[in-house]
Amino acid sequence: MRDLDDLFRALAQSPFRSRFRLGPKERAYLAEKTLPVILEHGRRFLEERLTPAEPRNDGRQTPLRGHPIFLAQHATATCCRGCLAKWHRIAAGRPLSPPEMEHVLKALERWLVEQSSADA
Secondary structure, eight states: OOOHHHHHHHHHTOTTGGGOOOOHHHHHHHHHHOHHHHHHHHHHHHHHHTSSSSOTTTTSOSOSSSSHHHHHHHHTTOSSHHHIIIIIOOOSSSOOOHHHHHHHHHHHHHHHHHHHHSOO
16 A cells, blocks of 8 residues: 555646546535544445445446535546546555555545635
């Protein structure tokens, strides 16, 4: 797994990854529900959509809007198994291990914290 500081430096260089921002609706939802609740939603989404060795609709399973976690997944390249392999060095073709799941959640949390503290 890739070090998160190294990962976030690389993500900042990607025009696609760095364009994602929380909008007013997502910021309000995050503030209302709180970060721990949002991360629990994220854990459930990951278990359903990313943890299996061969996720259903892999590469297209993460919407581009509708929940702060979805934006965070695209911004942190945790949206599909291909992106996890390319950006995080987590091999595809096998289920995510518990440490890998925690790595993904830490990346999502870091991005959400940075976004929630950034100017709207």
